[in-house]
Amino acid sequence: MKTLYKATAIATFTTLLLSTGYSCKDSLDINPQAQITEEQIISDPNVATNLVTGIYNIFFAGDAFGNDVRGFQFTILGDIASDDADKGSTPQDYGDANAIDQLQANGNNGVVNNIWKGYYQAIARANQALSQLQNAQFDATTKNRLIGEARFLRGMFYFNLVRIFGGVPLLNRVPAASEVNLPQFQTRAAAADIYKFVIDDLTFAANNLPVIANNSADVGRASKGAAQALLAKVYLYNKDYQNAYNTSQAVITDGTYGLLNDFTQLFRQSGNNSRESIFEIQAGQNLACNAAIDRFTVAQGPRAGGKNGWVDRGYGFNNPSVSLANEYEPNDVRKNATIITINPSNGANSVGTILYDGFRVPTQDSVQNQRYNYKAYYSREAEPNCGNPDRLPKHVMVIRYAEVLLIHAEAASQIGQGGAARTDINALRRRAKVAELTGIPTLQQIWHERRVELAMEQDRFFDLVRQDAVQPGRAAAAFTADGKTWNATRAVFPIPQQQIDLSGGNLKQNPGY
Template sequence: MKNKKYNLQNVMGLGLITAISLFAGCKKSFLDRTAAGTTVATQFWKTSADATAANAAMYADLHSYAELAFPAIAIESMGSDDVTKGSVPTDATFLQEYINFSVTPGEGQLEGFWTGVYNNINFANQILTNVPAINMDATLKARYLAEAQFIRAYDYFRLVRAFGAVPLRLHPPVTASDYNLARTPAAQVYAQIEADLTAAASVLPTTYSSVDIGHVTKGAALALHAKVALYQKKWTDVVTYTNQVTALGVYSLFPNYEKMFRTQNKNNSESIFEIQNELIPNHPEESNSQYSQVQMPRVTEPAGGWGFNNPSPNLIAEFEAGDPRLAATVIYTGQVTAEGDMIDASAPDPYYNYKSYVPFSQYVSGFNQGCQQDFMVLRYADVLLMNAEANNELGSTSTALASLEMVRARAREGNSAILPAVTTTDQATLRNAIYHERRVELGMEFDRHADVIRQGRGAAVFGFLGFKAGKSEVWPIPQNEIDLSAGVLTQNPGY
């Protein structure tokens, strides 16, 4: 495994635009950029171009190492029965501490995730604080502010799921007292997330022209709001927001489950929000996503990756007989992929994540392997399953069954001999069927850990791994952050 280094810093103290690199916007993608140095706050926030540069920097930060590689994998994927650490036994052994819920507050991925996500919140807060004073096109200004509200909401949702109560920062620090905030109760964090998403959805467009594909949309704000409501068991709200996503008329299930995750099908009909990762010719330093690289099969380079975060036998056993999603989720060593790559049978792990896979023919020497692979944050199948779960909890069984059947029908790929329609009208039985469907449909998409915990099943499902009720529902607050705060930040129970 290559050694990826990044600075750990108390990003709660970042208050100047010097945290933001400015990028030119002359290329096709809004993420394609040429570094232009940094600019102090007194020289920035003057023009529409400044606002556009800040917007691009905010999005670009979403594919940082902290937010898509080891820290995110540790916090959002490792603590579940869906995955194994992967790679060779002696490599990155700290990841095993997340799988067996033995992690301590000083473990470095906690700090990496915390600082990485707060850094992105800082980008959003800079925009929300400074862009209103810029004299620019009013419609574009409103859109940039709404995008920043969505990104801030998405970031806080990741934090509150991971740690519970967290400091709620809504503007860059100005005075000394702004630099060291106490934890805000989770309910208040959720309330702010919902306020941001409500405001964003009222402004964001339903679709974009090709030049702006990848920016957040109204559908993204509504879908994330539904997921936030799901975590709070606000079932009526979940139904409302998922129905609103469907009513937009722009999303549909992609017909081929495996092909949905390939690079040639980025931003397809099912995608509601995905983090845009690019391979920018002649700019390997800007093509820096490692989401795919750390998970690709650990085979001979240059094609191979690091081989971490692999499907577990437990996940594989969950799939029903003949379910095509199994072969689209799991790469087996010794197999030839649908794209024609032979996975060396001597690789150290029997299984790898197909959803992060990039065909070897797309690898370019000098670039991170698979750096062009996007990360799907929200997709329409999740919306349908949220709708099914909420309707079942509200007693609307027929509607729940209809939403569930749409997901299973796509998975069948026309084969009526597999995945029979779920017909039960018993609420508890249907609930379990929906939980099962979420697991196999969203497998290896960083959803299982938090999903089981918000369902209240942590001890029952993860107990054999070491999950302890009253403790393992959240991760420990990074010890370094507590130390930097001189005790203003408090630790979660049990750590």
């Protein structure tokens, strides 16, 4: 277990967001082992570091079916809503997720409300830490590094919020008690203003965070490379291709990161914090058995159905689609490393599906659905855990070097650097053991590569919306191939009605909901 995510002594400051209900919390949700004064925070860099650690711990603070930042609820939006995955389980199981799968959610959907509350809790933590760090009296390098970590995380939180909802309330600081009901904290900023805020946060982070090698004691904390990689992605979303190219190029030429040689190892414990990892949510074991994202693995695991009698691996949600399975080229090693395919029954010759750790998943007559997310699988027998299947210590990859190559390739294509794009794409194809491209890759070829490389990593829905803004009709065609009906108003999710009500109507709903 990395020190980064342990529950450590954290100041019991009030993390006030909005008194009208935007996820008010009374503390940082970390169990304090001692009382810490403001004077200690501003004078002791170790104490200040613990305060920033409280922001990272938000990844573990949620519930698989409650407030969430990067767990199962986020998976519903990033994967299940897309053409890469179907809800899974039974048709009646978890109606809110089913509505999102069918692109029919409304403002009363619990998933979007859980995400809204989880992210504003996360932003509250970041703002609370920043409000204290501004007054720090220790050396400027350490102070700016800690501020850079907090701003990286806040920038990431707002980047996801703007992709999910469009414009949202912009809280750039902790409101004073007399300010919490001011309209500026209860109304939606324009999406363009949110993106500008994100770019400002990530630029500061990139300029002030250190390079962190993946064998460093600080692995898992935000780094210069993480800030640059995420900033390049934000530029891509804003069609600022020159900056996306330059910023991703900086990550590539730095030499800190590279592709892991064997793709099949990336999402196993042996692949944790590999040379390919740029920002990865850490997980591990502790006495409380809560140092992991609640049910991230179990919610996506193979589920018993039909002929039972086997110890299943989970709830059966987030199943790779036929559309995704058909996207892979023959012999692409990424397919079998991404999709657990449940074999059909074959009488006495039925052996089921044997996973990499030797665990046997029975044939189709005993398993609820036909495909499962291999990237979310964690072996309970072959890999360490503390005995709580709901808190299996599965790391979650947020951004990795392969995505930087894909960002670089797409930006290169858009600015007329086709040769660079081919180099990037062929590096991924060589590892995947498929034929390299001989010509300059088209945008469609780059997008194909992006899909099969990053499938089931909770990003496809947002990326497909982004692609549709570049090439109108792209999303409709993709969703049609998956049996869904696309409506452009579904490019963002509905603002939770509960939050509109709590704001006294100051928050306005997205068009079409």
